[in-house]
Amino acid sequence: MPLRLVASTADASPPPPPPNFDKVATGSRGHGISLLHGWLPPTVEIAALILVLLVIGWRTRRWRLLWLPLSLAAGLLGAFAAHQVVYNEGWATGPDKAPMLLWLCAGGVVTVFFVAVLGWRSARWWRRLLVLPAMALVLVSSLIVLNQWVGYFPTVQIAWKAINAAPLPQQTSLASLSSLRGKPQQAGKVVPIQTPDTVSGMFHRTEYAYLPPAWFTGATPPKLPVVMMIGGEFATPDDWIRVGNILPALNSYATEHDGWAPILVFVDTGGTFTNDTECVNGPRDNVATHLTQDVPPYIEKTFGTATSAAQWAVTGWSMGGTCAIDLAVMHPDQFGTFIDIAGDIGPNTGNKAQTIQRLYGGNAQQWAAFDPRTVMTTHGNYTGMTGLLYAFTPTGPYGKWTGGQTPTAATDERTFLSGKSSNTIKLDSATALYTTATKAGITVTLYSTPGNHTWQAASGAFDSALPWLFDHLHAAAS
DSSP: OOOOOOSOOTTSOOOOOOSOHHHHHHHHSOOSSBSSSSSHHHHHHHHHHHHHHHHHOOOOHHIIIIIHHHHHHHHHHHHHHHHHHHHHTTOOOSSSOOOHHHHHHHHHHHHHHHHHHHTTTTSOHHHHHHHHHHHHHHHHHHHHHHHHHHTOOSBHHHHHHHHTTOOOTTBOOGGGHHHHTTSOOSSOEEEEEOOOOTTTOOOOOOEEEEEOGGGGSSSSOOOOOEEEEEOOSSOOTTHHHHTSOOHHHHHHHHHHTTTOOOEEEEOOSSSSTTOOOTTOEETTEEHHHIIIIIHHHHHHHHHOOOOSGGGEEEEEETHHHHHHHHHHHHOTTTOSEEEEESOOSSOOSSSHHHHHHHHHTTOHHHHHHHOHHHHHHHHOOOSSOEEEEEEEOTTOOOEEEOOOSOOOHHHHHHHHHTSSOOTTTHHHHHHHHHHHHHHTTOEEEEEEESOOSSHHHHHHHHHHHHHHHHHHHHHHHO
16 A cells, blocks of 8 residues: 555655555556456457458458458558557657557557458458457457556446446535535545536536535534645546545545545546646636636535635646646645646647647747746745655656756757657656746655556555645644
8 A cells, every 4th residue: 555644744745655656556446357457458359359360361362462451551551540640639648658559459440441341242241240340349459458558447347337427436416415414424425516617618527526524514514625636638527536546545534534634626627538628728628717716616615615725735647737736836826735646847739839739729928828837937936835746657766856957958858849758758847847846935845656657556646645635734724
């Protein structure tokens, strides 16, 4: 299990991370049939390969010399096109390159389609019957490989519940809260909320709030601190709960503190699963305004929470990590603490030129307005802000970063122009943010640890940081 902070002091350092977040998280969240490891992924992939070979067959000489090569060429073009779309759109968010098997599976879907069309007349009836199952299995294999790359769904059970929008664990309705007031709760409750879009006009999905047992005590709710939780680039608002599986850690902390814990708000940053907004205002919607002017007033009014920046924190992973530090440094009057788990050096959807066009409609001034290092440098000295950065590096180093050579212009060039950070510069992004934040008077800690860019690593990082974060907010409330 992740190491936990025992002392309750706002100035204590966060606990050191486990040696490898992937192993820690996977070991503690492996309930059900795994979609990441074990027997299922290779079984599906082998079955898909067998069906594809049966569909192709040896057939005639004309088939072997003409139609089959054309089908394979179309598959190669399909694989290349899938690769280009993913990288040109800036969807490759992780520090790890997509596995070659992903492109092979994408090409396999196209190959089977062309085999079916070009070889329909020469195929026996049983080959024709196998076309749809083969294409379906290759497509499923592609999705499994994609999921293994990003670690989105750990198990079949979690994927099924997400696809079918099953109720979340400990879910209750907003209308039922009044009937629970004054009644002891053994665990917190998850409440779907319909936050307004009055200021932002942003289209968004249902968001969620976690209310700890302490919220239900007394005639009126206590003014608890708040943590805004933001997921990754492709996300739904409930990902931290369903995929990250953080409720056990929340309830464990609350149990150890007589029911006390902050309220957590799980927000929507895209309106749809594939809308990569990076939490900025622009052509993809006014997300920053929604998160700072729609959500906080609604949460404060609906749940009677604390309102000071010292008692509001924002946490995110991947794109959400970038959002976390960006929101905090842009709005220090609202957020006094941030946790950036494996975020990038700034909001981006490709290289700098692509980002300016896609996120800001070509407005370079907007890029600067949402670039966290530019914001920190322009703002000057911050007072009372605290932050935590986690960087995952597949081969290390492991431990707390205590300073060193300031990132150079060459580092910036690699980081910005490459778009999403690669293996060799992921830590550079974090150290660049660390350096700028420290100069701006922000109390920030940076940890690097072996791990991949997956939800399992993100969950492990949050588990490690949770006691420090909650203790910090508790001290601010005292």
